[in-house]
Amino acid sequence: MLIEGVVVFQENLKDRFRLSKSTFDKSIELEHFFLGTKDIGNDAYEQFLLSSTKKAKENTSICNFLHIEVFSFDIYKQILSASDNKLRLAIWYDEANYKLHLARELFGTIPLYYIHIPGEFLFFSTSLSSIAGNKALQGYLDPNESMIVTYHRFRMDLRNSDYSRTFYSQVQNLAPGHILSVSRAGESIERHISFNNEKWAGYSKPEDFSPAIRDIFSQSVSASASDESLLVASHLSGGLDSSSVSTMFKHIYPSRPLHTIYHRNDSKEMDESLYSRSVVSKIGSIHHEVRQSDDDFDLIQLHTSLFGEPEVSTLSPSLITSLMPYARNLGCSILLRGSAGDSVIGSGMEILNNSFREKKWADLKYYLGKRVPHFSLAKNYPDWDNYSFERQFDLVLQNFLYHRFSESRNKPAGALFALYNEVNNALGVSKSYFMKRAFGNIVKRWMQTSVAAPQSILRDEYLQLPQSEESGIVLPRSLRGDLDPRHQEYFEDVFTPRAVTATEQQFVLGEYYGVKNRAPFLDKQLFEICMMVPDSIKYGSGKGREHFREAMRGLLSDEVMERSSKATLASSHGQKITLRLYEQAKSFLNDSKLVWEYVDRRKFDEQVSILKNDKIPYPEKVRTWFHVTRTITLASWLEWLAETKNQAV
Numbered sequence: 001m002l003i004e005g006v007v008v009f010q011e012n013l014k015d016r017f018r019l020s021k022s023t024f025d026k027s028i029e030l031e032h033f034f035l036g037t038k039d040i041g042n043d044a045y046e047q048f049l050l051s052s053t054k055k056a057k058e059n060t061s062i063c064n065f066l067h068i069e070v071f072s073f074d075i076y077k078q079i080l081s082a083s084d085n086k087l088r089l090a091i092w093y094d095e096a097n098y099k100l101h102l103a104r105e106l107f108g109t110i111p112l113y114y115i116h117i118p119g120e121f122l123f124f125s126t127s128l129s130s131i132a133g134n135k136a137l138q139g140y141l142d143p144n145e146s147m148i149v150t151y152h153r154f155r156m157d158l159r160n161s162d163y164s165r166t167f168y169s170q171v172q173n174l175a176p177g178h179i180l181s182v183s184r185a186g187e188s189i190e191r192h193i194s195f196n197n198e199k200w201a202g203y204s205k206p207e208d209f210s211p212a213i214r215d216i217f218s219q220s221v222s223a224s225a226s227d228e229s230l231l232v233a234s235h236l237s238g239g240l241d242s243s244s245v246s247t248m249f250k251h252i253y254p255s256r257p258l259h260t261i262y263h264r265n266d267s268k269e270m271d272e273s274l275y276s277r278s279v280v281s282k283i284g285s286i287h288h289e290v291r292q293s294d295d296d297f298d299l300i301q302l303h304t305s306l307f308g309e310p311e312v313s314t315l316s317p318s319l320i321t322s323l324m325p326y327a328r329n330l331g332c333s334i335l336l337r338g339s340a341g342d343s344v345i346g347s348g349m350e351i352l353n354n355s356f357r358e359k360k361w362a363d364l365k366y367y368l369g370k371r372v373p374h375f376s377l378a379k380n381y382p383d384w385d386n387y388s389f390e391r392q393f394d395l396v397l398q399n400f401l402y403h404r405f406s407e408s409r410n411k412p413a414g415a416l417f418a419l420y421n422e423v424n425n426a427l428g429v430s431k432s433y434f435m436k437r438a439f440g441n442i443v444k445r446w447m448q449t450s451v452a453a454p455q456s457i458l459r460d461e462y463l464q465l466p467q468s469e470e471s472g473i474v475l476p477r478s479l480r481g482d483l484d485p486r487h488q489e490y491f492e493d494v495f496t497p498r499a500v501t502a503t504e505q506q507f508v509l510g511e512y513y514g515v516k517n518r519a520p521f522l523d524k525q526l527f528e529i530c531m532m533v534p535d536s537i538k539y540g541s542g543k544g545r546e547h548f549r550e551a552m553r554g555l556l557s558d559e560v561m562e563r564s565s566k567a568t569l570a571s572s573h574g575q576k577i578t579l580r581l582y583e584q585a586k587s588f589l590n591d592s593k594l595v596w597e598y599v600d601r602r603k604f605d606e607q608v609s610i611l612k613n614d615k616i617p618y619p620e621k622v623r624t625w626f627h628v629t630r631t632i633t634l635a636s637w638l639e640w641l642a643e644t645k646n647q648a649v
Helices: 056-060 073-081 128-132 135-140 145-151 206-224 240-252 273-283 296-307 318-329 341-345 350-357 361-374 389-407 413-427 431-446 475-480 485-494 497-513 524-532 535-539 546-551 558-562 572-591 601-612 618-647
Strands: 002-008 026-030 033-038 048-052 089-094 099-104 113-117 121-125 178-183 186-191 232-235 258-264 286-291 334-336 516-518
Touching: 002 089, 026 048, 033 048, 033 089, 073 089, 073 099, 073 178, 099 121, 113 128, 113 135, 121 128, 128 296, 128 618, 145 618, 206 240, 206 334, 206 524, 206 546, 232 240, 232 318, 240 258, 240 273, 240 334, 240 341, 240 546, 258 273, 258 318, 273 286, 273 558, 286 318, 296 318, 296 497, 296 572, 296 618, 318 334, 318 497, 341 485, 341 524, 350 361, 350 389, 350 535, 361 389, 361 413, 389 413, 475 485, 485 524, 497 516, 535 546, 572 601, 572 618, 601 618
Parallel strands: 048 089, 232 258, 232 334, 258 286, 334 516
Antiparallel strands: 002 033, 002 121, 026 033, 089 099, 099 178, 113 121, 178 186
């Protein structure tokens, strides 16, 4: 699907930005305004509004939304703010004033980018790749150095900063849940989303929340695949989220076939087949086990050309790319996924960090005690099951505190020592434990069985660049609006730059493979109600996500219902695919010059040495995998961009 348009504010620029009608299936051409669409279809799940103040009947023919005549900005905003609004995009042109209004829905499931040069023109498109290949726009497509720095610093793209930035110097990303208004006089951006949390303000017990969550989740899954003429596949990893999506679909549509697809690999740590098969046995789906493609570098190059930007994944993206063509070859038009479940639903684990930060030591001991039966690191202690509860609790407490102190290591020495004393007095944890563990880490590094990977391997001149001030839309803060600040952390979990970009890139891949990616957890009402569930209810018995487990009770298989752990990519699987990707891309990196203008080659080679060192355990290599993969994806984009600009027409 492609939607693309331009408003020209200077008469002498009209010919330069006149888009070719032959590029599109349908188009509208008004005074100073052109809009074209291609392959928009009539998907009820991806409704959007294309309208203008004049020639309304002409516009109706290219609109997949029941046409509403929009004669004022107030009406336009009313449509967007209505409780039953399902529009993904809304584009309205005020012809009399040469004013354009663009809007996106809350989760940004369809991307929308724009270039605005005040007093000259506004160009917008749902495709960055299309923008990059437009000859008239080449002067606005220099690489954005601040975005490259963010992209190539470990976990920086999980922090929320100016959302509008893209990898191009003057291309901006329209923030989800916002309206962009542009005229000759300038531009403005405002939030059009509002939240109705008060409807659940009277809820206080698990039995209040769980039935409502179940009902809302059911409605979202139903809407994701409401056309019963379409064949549906579902990614079934065996985790709580994907299992719930598959299970709820069969609960709603018991007579419809469902193809569940499990990704099988050779990593024992990643084997979730026991859980996925328990779901299949419970719901009676048509099950398939597929292996991940090993064409990692070829896929990254393909994705780069489709996205027009670097791949957002921090490991090879071949998993999801293996699922989509497989689903398509089964004849499926929709691929259901459990994406965003962790963040939208919430786990309640925040109650531990909050208790520590607020120095509520009694609360911390109480909640950590609940966590003991579900301790994720129990496998590291061979005699765990033979330990007394008190011994198990001490280990859980020590591990929790060690990670909290590690996060605080940049504090002044005096403040850190005072915190040590306070924790020791309140919880009775010996300071010698932390000293022994820190000394053990030093020995491991000396023996080269542990590493302290840097946050970034960019060249020093880029690492020394001053952090740009937040001048655009900081998405979580802007979307929260006047809601209670206590919800801010929740917004920051859901609306990280990496999460929103992943959603946008999944849309692009779905368009390419002809399979619609649907993520039922990306639902506004589900987000609202889970925001209101107290952490103590979410935390429950110590497994976390208790409110959602109770909502799915009686539907989910017992194995998934009771599991408290999940597979981690810090395993032999992450090592295998990163090493394979590097070997495939090695010649390309040696021939590439552009990426080494940003990445320090010496630092990169050090990370490759770590990657190849079999003595270093997998969890110690997570940053190394990040640095190697991100260098390859950045190099692919830089080379693609240079070639695309040379071929622009």
